[in-house]
Amino acid sequence: MSSTGNYSCHERSGGLLSITRLRVGYPPGLPSVSCRASDYYNFSCYWKPSAETLLPTRYYASYRSNNHVSGICVQEPLRPNMCSVRESQPWSTYQMNITETNPLGSSVRFLQFTVQSIVKPDPPEKLMVEPIPFAPRRLRVSWVYPSTWPWEPQFQLKFRLQYRPALHSSWSLVETVNMTDIITDAFAGVEHVVQVSSRDFLDAGNWSEWSPEIRATPWTSPPTKASEETTMAELEPDPEEPVDRDEPLEKVAILISLGVFAFVVLFLLLAIGVLIWMRVRRKGKESGMKMNFLAAIHMKALPKAQIL
Numbered sequence: 001m002s003s004t005g006n007y008s009c010h011e012r013s014g015g016l017l018s019i020t021r022l023r024v025g026y027p028p029g030l031p032s033v034s035c036r037a038s039d040y041y042n043f044s045c046y047w048k049p050s051a052e053t054l055l056p057t058r059y060y061a062s063y064r065s066n067n068h069v070s071g072i073c074v075q076e077p078l079r080p081n082m083c084s085v086r087e088s089q090p091w092s093t094y095q096m097n098i099t100e101t102n103p104l105g106s107s108v109r110f111l112q113f114t115v116q117s118i119v120k121p122d123p124p125e126k127l128m129v130e131p132i133p134f135a136p137r138r139l140r141v142s143w144v145y146p147s148t149w150p151w152e153p154q155f156q157l158k159f160r161l162q163y164r165p166a167l168h169s170s171w172s173l174v175e176t177v178n179m180t181d182i183i184t185d186a187f188a189g190v191e192h193v194v195q196v197s198s199r200d201f202l203d204a205g206n207w208s209e210w211s212p213e214i215r216a217t218p219w220t221s222p223p224t225k226a227s228e229e230t231t232m233a234e235l236e237p238d239p240e241e242p243v244d245r246d247e248p249l250e251k252v253a254i255l256i257s258l259g260v261f262a263f264v265v266l267f268l269l270l271a272i273g274v275l276i277w278m279r280v281r282r283k284g285k286e287s288g289m290k291m292n293f294l295a296a297i298h299m300k301a302l303p304k305a306q307i308l
Helices: 247-301
Strands: 005-010 016-022 032-039 042-048 058-065 070-072 074-076 079-086 093-102 105-114 125-132 135-144 157-165 172-176 180-183 192-200 214-216
Touching (some): 032 093, 125 192, 125 214, 135 157, 135 192, 157 180
Antiparallel strands (some): 005 016, 032 042, 058 070, 157 172, 157 192
């Protein structure tokens, strides 16, 4: 490496004939390549050298699909270590050819994949977190699809929502297909951190990166003397105690079960009462018929004079 430098050639008389620069380096190694699709119609590939060659290096990128479609993966001047393929076919298999070359040789990396296997959406956008009036333990969260993801019925997204008190490191996580959700187990009067990420609805590819953090505090009632005496330790959870998001759901389930049980008991009591009433009524009718029949027989047995 110490031989690197400028070399000059001179005449015997001392006149300068030419100058050349000698650069010492290494031939290229296999580049490291990864590809990602932000939607089903466009994908990009990224690469970096496996070793420093110390020489001017260029990259050539091309692709070919199983549908016999081939072309050049377009490189961006401002991002020399990436290229993009536009109008890709969602269910096709692609083979990428990334060639690294310098004055001492070249090295080729082949990468084969399907578009759905490299899908990784961008994070959801316009994340909003709002307190709900008169609900000191709730926060309403909403967001929209990333602008890079086309809104089509066959390519829908699902979402993950994670949140935590700002002073704690443990996250609570929930998954949903909606673009809004309500946090029901927030801590009253405590600031919370919220983020969302997205993924293909059918679990193709990978989850997106998390959206930027948004902070919000649940609704708080006007301060009272009693609330002023409440310490922060009473408001904050035990860091070793896991956050139980299902506690409100369990209470609702218990109330529903009790209601169903009470309804069944009431129905059984009414059914028994109806049966008893019908039985008493039937016996009453039978007794009346029997008495009328005996009276008729008695009247028939009396002499005509007595009957008159």
